[in-house]
Amino acid sequence: MTVRRGYKVYVDVGAEFSDEGELVPKYLIWEDGTRYEIDRIVKHERCASRKAGGAGILYVCRVRGQDIRLFYEENYRWFVEAKTL
Amino acid sequence: MERSILHSDMNCFYASVEMLHHPELGEKPLAVGGDPEARHGIVLTANYPAKRRGVKTGMALWQARQACPEVIFVPPRMDLYLRFSRLAHEIYADYTDLQEAFGIDESWLDVSACIDSVRDPLTIAQEISERIKHELGLTVSIGVSWNKIFAKFGSDYRKPDAITQITRDNYKKIVWSAPAADLLYVGRATKRKLAAIGINTIGDIATCNPKILCAHFGKIGYILHTFANGRDETPVCPENTVSPIKSIGNSTTTPRDLVNNDDVRMVIYLLAESVASRLRDQHFAGSLIGISVRDNGLFSFTRQKKIPMPTNISDEIARYAMQLFAANYQWEKPIRSVGVRVGDLVADEYWYQTDLFVDPKMREKQLKVDVAVDSLRRRFGHDIILRGQMYFDRVLSGLDARAEDHMVHPHSYFERGNQLGKEVFYE
Numbered sequence: 001m002t003v004r005r006g007y008k009v010y011v012d013v014g015a016e017f018s019d020e021g022e023l024v025p026k027y028l029i030w031e032d033g034t035r036y037e038i039d040r041i042v043k044h045e046r047c048a049s050r051k052a053g054g055a056g057i058l059y060v061c062r063v064r065g066q067d068i069r070l071f072y073e074e075n076y077r078w079f080v081e082a083k084t085l
Numbered sequence: 086m087e088r089s090i091l092h093s094d095m096n097c098f099y100a101s102v103e104m105l106h107h108p109e110l111g112e113k114p115l116a117v118g119g120d121p122e123a124r125h126g127i128v129l130t131a132n133y134p135a136k137r138r139g140v141k142t143g144m145a146l147w148q149a150r151q152a153c154p155e156v157i158f159v160p161p162r163m164d165l166y167l168r169f170s171r172l173a174h175e176i177y178a179d180y181t182d183l184q185e186a187f188g189i190d191e192s193w194l195d196v197s198a199c200i201d202s203v204r205d206p207l208t209i210a211q212e213i214s215e216r217i218k219h220e221l222g223l224t225v226s227i228g229v230s231w232n233k234i235f236a237k238f239g240s241d242y243r244k245p246d247a248i249t250q251i252t253r254d255n256y257k258k259i260v261w262s263a264p265a266a267d268l269l270y271v272g273r274a275t276k277r278k279l280a281a282i283g284i285n286t287i288g289d290i291a292t293c294n295p296k297i298l299c300a301h302f303g304k305i306g307y308i309l310h311t312f313a314n315g316r317d318e319t320p321v322c323p324e325n326t327v328s329p330i331k332s333i334g335n336s337t338t339t340p341r342d343l344v345n346n347d348d349v350r351m352v353i354y355l356l357a358e359s360v361a362s363r364l365r366d367q368h369f370a371g372s373l374i375g376i377s378v379r380d381n382g383l384f385s386f387t388r389q390k391k392i393p394m395p396t397n398i399s400d401e402i403a404r405y406a407m408q409l410f411a412a413n414y415q416w417e418k419p420i421r422s423v424g425v426r427v428g429d430l431v432a433d434e435y436w437y438q439t440d441l442f443v444d445p446k447m448r449e450k451q452l453k454v455d456v457a458v459d460s461l462r463r464r465f466g467h468d469i470i471l472r473g474q475m476y477f478d479r480v481l482s483g484l485d486a487r488a489e490d491h492m493v494h495p496h497s498y499f500e501r502g503n504q505l506g507k508e509v510f511y512e
């Protein structure tokens with residue numbers, strides 16, 4: 001289920017754990033129900049989102065040629081920092 | 086080698102975390118405070134726009150509204166703040182294992198071991214400040230010095246988002262010219278007493294003859310003198326060395342004013358049950374019982390007494406608390422808030438001197454009853470079993486005392502004893 005609060009959109013995410021304990025998101029389901037495969041993780045780091053409001057681990061994901069900012073929040077939920085309201 | 090100590094203070098911590106999570110509010114004045122309906126209405130923290138308009142920590146919500154009508158109140162989310170506090174500690178841990186929390190939002194860090202030809206304490210402070218801003222979206226002010234007291238002074242010196250270094254070269258200029266009240270452990274009362282003997286700045290304390298300070302303040306006079314001269318050598322404690330609990334207590338603002346002993350007895354029993362059950366959870370018993378009482382004119386007092394044998398039995402704690410109350414309150418006014426506290430803790434299987442007039446078998450039975458009640462409540466909720474007297478007023482006895490123990494108090498600087506390294510200095 002997606003929930004939107006301003007620029008903060010909580011989304012369903014499919015992710016994989018590697019044998020080394022690394023957490024890698026593989027796809028996400030957007031507000032309109034579309035499933036987007038994540039082609040590549042461009043970078044990941046601890047980061048706060050002042051735009052959406054929250055903090056956690058930021059995954060910059062390449063999806064259909066575009067970069068999106070996907071956060072694994074410190075409360076263990078995933079959100080996307082939306083580009084528009 | 087000289088130590089390099091940082092004191093990092095997260096600015097308006099609760100309010101900043103809330104601002105991060107409410108980007109739609111922008112720079113509007115915001116205050117984190119309790120629920121005005123349940124009469125727990127005080128401001129815990131305000132952000133800078135609200136502070137500029139005169140909103141202060143500790144104000145009742147209605148006072149804050151008077152000072153700044155557009156202030157937005159948000160209820161506190163303690164679990165969120167604790168998570169952010171932990172994240173900050175994880176960042177500090179990248180630099181040192183010598184980090185000591187002073188409350189939820191402040192920490193001392195001893196980074197002496199990180200100093201090399203590339204990094205001086207100031208660079209480390211800048212790095213930490215940048216990382217907290219980037220990773221947590223919060224700002225810190227950091228004080229850098231060779232002792233904990235001046236590091237703390239430095240973090241208070243300029244806010245928000247600032248770094249102040251206090252060195253051997255500049256401390257006389259920066260610290261000594263500051264008012265005495267800016268020194269740790271100079272509170273309102275000490276400030277007044279200092280002013281009475283003509284001491285107004287930290288420099289005055291530092292240059293005053295310590296014997297004079299001792300004559301006026303006792304041992305703390307020497308300590309203040311040591312602090313003011315930057316001679317404090319108290320070490321920064323390693324992380325995760327949990328400080329021993331000194332006392333366990335609960336207090337509550339009641340849903341309605343208490344008007345007679347029966348009302349008070351109900352609340353005291355409720356609090357005593359909660360305190361006793363927490364003592365048993367931690368395997369403690371205590372031999373100092375304290376109460377705190379505040380009436381509806383906001384006059385408050387505390388009383389405590391030593392009891393002959395340590396206890397964690399609800400009924401004993403409640404009886405002693407009730408005795409203390411009856412001996413010290415004359416019902417000038419209805420009561421708004423009551424607290425019960427047990428101190429002088431020892432492990433609960435610790436030996437104790439029995440008493441001819443107290444039946445140890447009876448105490449054992451009472452303890453068994455309490456333990457049975459604990460386990461019932463754990464399984465079925467607090468209200469599954471109640472004392473008969475609680476039914477006189479279910480509104481009053483309906484408050485869940487255990488749910489109120491989220492309060493986070495800063496630790497005392499001396500809870501590990503005097504570690505100034507200066508105890509014999511003036512002998």
